[in-house]
Amino acid sequence: MTVSQETLDEIALSRAEYEAIVDRLGREPGPLELGLFGALWSEHCGYKHTKALLRTLPSSSERILVAPGAENAGVIDLGDGLAIAMKVESHNHPSAVEPFEGAATGVGGIIRDIFAMGARPIALLNSLRFGQPSDARTRYLLNGVIGGISSYGNCIGIPDVGGEIFFSDTYKGNPLVNAMCVGLIENGKIASASAREPGDLLLLVGADTGRDGIHGASGLASRTFEEQAEMRSAVQVGNPFLEKVLIEACIEALDLPGVVGLQDCGAAGITSAAIEMAERSEMGLQLFVDRVPRREEGMTPYEVMLSESQERMLLAVTAGTESEVFDLFDKWDLDATVIGEFEAGEDVRIFDNGMMVSSTPIITLTDAPRYEFSTPKPDWLTTLQNAELTVVPMPDTTAAEMLLKMLSAPNIASKFPVYRQYDYHVQTNTVIEPGGDAAVLRLKGTKRGIALTTDCNGRICYLDPEVGTAIAVAEACRNLSVTGAEPVALTDGLNFGNPETPDVQFQLTEAIAGMTRAANAFGIPIVSGNASLYNETAGAAIFPTPIIGALGVLDDVEKHSTVGFKAENDVIVLLGSDSAWDTTDGLAGSEYLEFVHGRVEGQPALDLDLEVRVQTVCRDAVRAGLVASAHDLSDGGMATALAECAIIGNIGASVTESPDAGGRWDAAMFGEAQSRILLSVSPDNLDRIKALAHDHDVPLAVIGLVGGDALSFGDNCSVLLSDASDAWKNGFSRATSDRD
Amino acid sequence: MKFGIVVFPGTWSDRDTHHAVSGVLGQDAEYIWHGDEKLDQFDAIVLPGGFSYGDFLRCGAIARFSPVMEAVTAFAERGGPVIGICNGFQVLCESGLLPGVLMRNDHLEFRCIWTDLRVENSSTIFTSASIEGQTLHIPMSHGEGNYQADADTIKRLEDNGQVVFRYADANGNVTPDINPNGSINNIAGIVNERGNVLGMMPHPEKACEKLIGGDDGNVIFTSIIDNFVQAVV
Numbered sequence: 001m002t003v004s005q006e007t008l009d010e011i012a013l014s015r016a017e018y019e020a021i022v023d024r025l026g027r028e029p030g031p032l033e034l035g036l037f038g039a040l041w042s043e044h045c046g047y048k049h050t051k052a053l054l055r056t057l058p059s060s061s062e063r064i065l066v067a068p069g070a071e072n073a074g075v076i077d078l079g080d081g082l083a084i085a086m087k088v089e090s091h092n093h094p095s096a097v098e099p100f101e102g103a104a105t106g107v108g109g110i111i112r113d114i115f116a117m118g119a120r121p122i123a124l125l126n127s128l129r130f131g132q133p134s135d136a137r138t139r140y141l142l143n144g145v146i147g148g149i150s151s152y153g154n155c156i157g158i159p160d161v162g163g164e165i166f167f168s169d170t171y172k173g174n175p176l177v178n179a180m181c182v183g184l185i186e187n188g189k190i191a192s193a194s195a196r197e198p199g200d201l202l203l204l205v206g207a208d209t210g211r212d213g214i215h216g217a218s219g220l221a222s223r224t225f226e227e228q229a230e231m232r233s234a235v236q237v238g239n240p241f242l243e244k245v246l247i248e249a250c251i252e253a254l255d256l257p258g259v260v261g262l263q264d265c266g267a268a269g270i271t272s273a274a275i276e277m278a279e280r281s282e283m284g285l286q287l288f289v290d291r292v293p294r295r296e297e298g299m300t301p302y303e304v305m306l307s308e309s310q311e312r313m314l315l316a317v318t319a320g321t322e323s324e325v326f327d328l329f330d331k332w333d334l335d336a337t338v339i340g341e342f343e344a345g346e347d348v349r350i351f352d353n354g355m356m357v358s359s360t361p362i363i364t365l366t367d368a369p370r371y372e373f374s375t376p377k378p379d380w381l382t383t384l385q386n387a388e389l390t391v392v393p394m395p396d397t398t399a400a401e402m403l404l405k406m407l408s409a410p411n412i413a414s415k416f417p418v419y420r421q422y423d424y425h426v427q428t429n430t431v432i433e434p435g436g437d438a439a440v441l442r443l444k445g446t447k448r449g450i451a452l453t454t455d456c457n458g459r460i461c462y463l464d465p466e467v468g469t470a471i472a473v474a475e476a477c478r479n480l481s482v483t484g485a486e487p488v489a490l491t492d493g494l495n496f497g498n499p500e501t502p503d504v505q506f507q508l509t510e511a512i513a514g515m516t517r518a519a520n521a522f523g524i525p526i527v528s529g530n531a532s533l534y535n536e537t538a539g540a541a542i543f544p545t546p547i548i549g550a551l552g553v554l555d556d557v558e559k560h561s562t563v564g565f566k567a568e569n570d571v572i573v574l575l576g577s578d579s580a581w582d583t584t585d586g587l588a589g590s591e592y593l594e595f596v597h598g599r600v601e602g603q604p605a606l607d608l609d610l611e612v613r614v615q616t617v618c619r620d621a622v623r624a625g626l627v628a629s630a631h632d633l634s635d636g637g638m639a640t641a642l643a644e645c646a647i648i649g650n651i652g653a654s655v656t657e658s659p660d661a662g663g664r665w666d667a668a669m670f671g672e673a674q675s676r677i678l679l680s681v682s683p684d685n686l687d688r689i690k691a692l693a694h695d696h697d698v699p700l701a702v703i704g705l706v707g708g709d710a711l712s713f714g715d716n717c718s719v720l721l722s723d724a725s726d727a728w729k730n731g732f733s734r735a736t737s738d739r740d
Numbered sequence: 741m742k743f744g745i746v747v748f749p750g751t752w753s754d755r756d757t758h759h760a761v762s763g764v765l766g767q768d769a770e771y772i773w774h775g776d777e778k779l780d781q782f783d784a785i786v787l788p789g790g791f792s793y794g795d796f797l798r799c800g801a802i803a804r805f806s807p808v809m810e811a812v813t814a815f816a817e818r819g820g821p822v823i824g825i826c827n828g829f830q831v832l833c834e835s836g837l838l839p840g841v842l843m844r845n846d847h848l849e850f851r852c853i854w855t856d857l858r859v860e861n862s863s864t865i866f867t868s869a870s871i872e873g874q875t876l877h878i879p880m881s882h883g884e885g886n887y888q889a890d891a892d893t894i895k896r897l898e899d900n901g902q903v904v905f906r907y908a909d910a911n912g913n914v915t916p917d918i919n920p921n922g923s924i925n926n927i928a929g930i931v932n933e934r935g936n937v938l939g940m941m942p943h944p945e946k947a948c949e950k951l952i953g954g955d956d957g958n959v960i961f962t963s964i965i966d967n968f969v970q971a972v973v
Contacts, residue, residue, distance in 0.1 A: 150850050151850075154791075154850055154852075154881070154883070155750070155791040155794065155795070156752070157790060157791075239794070240791075240794065241750050241791060241793065241794025241796070242794070244750055244752065244791070245749050245750065333749065419852075420851055420852055420853050421850045421851070421852070422850075422852060423850075423852045423881045424852055425852065425879050425946045425952075425953075426752060426753070426756065426881065426946070427756060428756045428759060428760070428946050428948065428949075430952055430953070431951055431952060433953070442951060442952070444759065444763070557951070558951065
């Protein structure tokens with residue numbers, strides 16, 4: 001073997017993988033070819049450790065128009081000629097190295113995946129994870145990421161309508177930045193990232209190609225790294241203005257008869273984009289690297305092929321029609337260049353100034369090795385799950401003091417200080433703004449609306465990856481159902497540690513099983529996904545964090561529900577339980593247990609059958625107009641959910657029964673048992689709600705009344721609404737402000 | 741009446757404005773490409789929000805040199821109504837059609853929030869459908885909306901009633917606390933001396949239907965339409 005370990009490390013290929021390449025080619029690969037293999041066999045592009053698992057996810061539904069993995073994003077039918085393209089993408093490693101540009105280009109990348117489908121992007125969401133905000137570097141990362149998302153998203157005119165921010169020590173060295181984009185396709189005009197026939201031309205449009213981002217996919221995204229600063233040059237720099245112009249021009253271009261295919265140029269640059277297009281078209285491809293417009297002098301074919309310069313798209317164009325395409329892009333002041341030609345055959349042939357510098361069968365490049373594993377549950381996890389929660393010491397504060405403390409916790413406090421930095425009104429469709437359980441957008445020209453959310457509690461997935469991931473699906477769907485929307489599709493962003501370790505292999509396998517079980521219970525497909533592995537620093541993996549993006553549909557968008565209590569003397573009803581307060585079991589994996597006691601332990605639980613029925617009752621009640629408000633119970637349990645409804649509605653509430661769970665008010669108030677939804681209803685509608693719940697065999701508890709200027713829970717907890725409001729509204733800013 | 745909506749590369753409120761004036765208020769509306777130089781067919785011109793030319797150099801600094809701005813200037817000189825929203829306001833200031841500048845928000849962050857605007861002058865063609873002292877609930881979305889001008893200019897604007905909107909609370913109280921970006925005297929919108937060019941930072945086109953949070957923005961477009969109809973009659 002002539003190849004050095006250093007060279008293999010640079011492109012993150014193992015010695016065994018190198019030998020497989022030699023075997024497939026029947027010869028040693030040249031340096032350029034080795035770069036192509038490194039990129040396409042990277043975890044990021046080749047899904048080596050996840051493909052076998054992802055195949056098991058449910059992907060069938062009457063609504064699926066474009067199946068998962070077939071194109072840049074999955075597409076779901078909404079009827080009436082409308083369809084939705086949606087996908088999540090991670091930019092974790094770039095954001096850890098350079099948070100502003102890392103996050104900005106993450107947003108840019110997922111937007112390109114969506115408009116590559118012929119969709120106009122109509123919404124962005126962001127699912128973010130950081131270490132504790134008391135750490136100065138974490139605050140730097142947080143502010144950089146928010147700044148990058150704000151800068152890119154606002155400039156481009158796509159509303160940023162939702163997402164999550166969650167803090168836990170596990171993400172300290174390895175923050176997660178996942179962006180979701182949703183696009184609307186009108187009149188069935190779905191685009192494909194493929195050519196139609198041999199002779200079709202391959203056009204590159206948008207930005208010039210520079211040396212930025214080389215080895216982004218193979219280097220940053222596909223291995224662990226200790227020296228972050230070393231990899232700074234692998235982070236790209238975004239230009240949202242150029243992307244905005246590119247969106248408009250590409251959507252216009254798709255109306256030209258000669259434009260037959262559109263493809264995003266993202267991870268692994270032209271290599272991945274062009275070769276995937278050829279594979280999808282079942283054709284060969286000639287690429288002329290010398291024609292690629294450059295930002296810099298002296299770039300080698302290797303650098304051009306692997307550059308991840310942003311804001312570039314590829315088009316497949318019928319030969320002879322290209323002048324029309326050039327004119328259109330010229331109107332938008334964009335460069336368009338023919339850089340290749342599809343041909344009959346099976347090879348990708350790369351030419352530089354007339355010289356062929358590489359010729360490789362496409363299948364050898366795109367059919368990356370697949371690793372399958374079956375790893376038993378580790379003993380340490382059993383120990384954590386079996387931890388006795390009743391021995392957790394009682395806090396030495398009053399219940400009222402603890403409520404204020406919990407409301408100001410960075411994971412619970414209002415994220416308004418963040419999302420007011422994002423434009424969530426542009427395109428004038430936003431019916432429920434960020435800050436609710438899910439965002440709701442109307443679809444102009446119809447009565448209908450869509451609801452969008454992202455969800456995942458990494459702590460619960462750590463304690464039980466199967467149940468935890470099922471809970472992430474259940475909770476994402478619950479967030480939709482409380483608005484009145486029916487869940488119709490999911491997308492996932494898998495964020496895990498090093499897949500070459502047994503613990504992570506176990507977590508991946510279990511998470512996919514849990515996602516499958518829950519998606520099947522709701523009868524909805526997973527239409528697209530992204531995997532970001534190797535998320536760890538100094539050998540410690542992050543909590544497994546399979547982020548779930550969910551899409552729901554409201555047939556009549558006017559009939560939606562929101563979080564805040566509305567009127568004095570409305571009755572507060574809990575769906576999903578026959579008692580107001582939780583039990584000690586609910587402490588498992590709870591925010592309270594980690595935030596107050598520094599413990600991450602216990603066995604999370606979910607009754608999926610009950611979950612589905614609870615959500616059905618909630619949706620039916622909202623649609624029938626029986627509900628004044630609806631809010632999902634999640635982080636911080638019942639007491640937190642009640643406080644949020646009161647603060648947002650600016651009206652107090654009282655619960656009759658005192659919080660108690662076998663002598664523990666803390667578990668009663670802050671336990672996080674699943675499948676619970678808090679409603680407020682006019683007394684006139686109470687009987688109809690009870691009947692609905694009864695019909696679906698859903699337990700229900702009438703727990704109190706809306707009204708007054710305080711939150712009072714039985715005899716042992718009363719807090720002024722103004723104090724609760726101050727804690728919740730200002731907690732995030734207080735926790736994240738620079739004190740030094 | 742027919743609205744012309746100017747589109748620069750990077751404009752994104754063009755479609756929202758079209759929806760508000762045409763979809764909601766039933767008027768004719770057409771997009772005007774930044775290279776166009778003829779505006780004769782239009783009765784009012786809107787410079788919508790967005791990030792024209794990516795806000796490179798300075799907000800609105802490049803857009804002012806586009807061919808369409810010469811035509812917009814001539815249109816305004818003929819007395820035609822021109823409204824610049826957000827980035828459009830920035831372009832109007834850069835073009836000299838309105839005095840003053842829009843600086844970075846004093847807290848240095850982008851802000852997307854609902855604001856309440858007190859109508860300070862209801863005798864303009866942009867506010868005649870409102871009542872003086874009334875508040876309009878309209879969202880803003882900008883990083884550079886901090887309106888500033890020299891003391892003489894501010895005095896002239898105030899004395900002439902050219903300050904049309906101020907940031908206020910829901911009851912119409914104008915206080916420093918409610919000021920979202922540091923604008924001098926809480927100024928949110930001004931007109932030129934002749935009263936036919938309005939610049940405002942908040943987005944009336946984003947407040948065009950109750951379903952999306954309110955329709956107070958229609959007051960501004962309705963005023964323009966009413967005045968046009970009266971002029972024609």
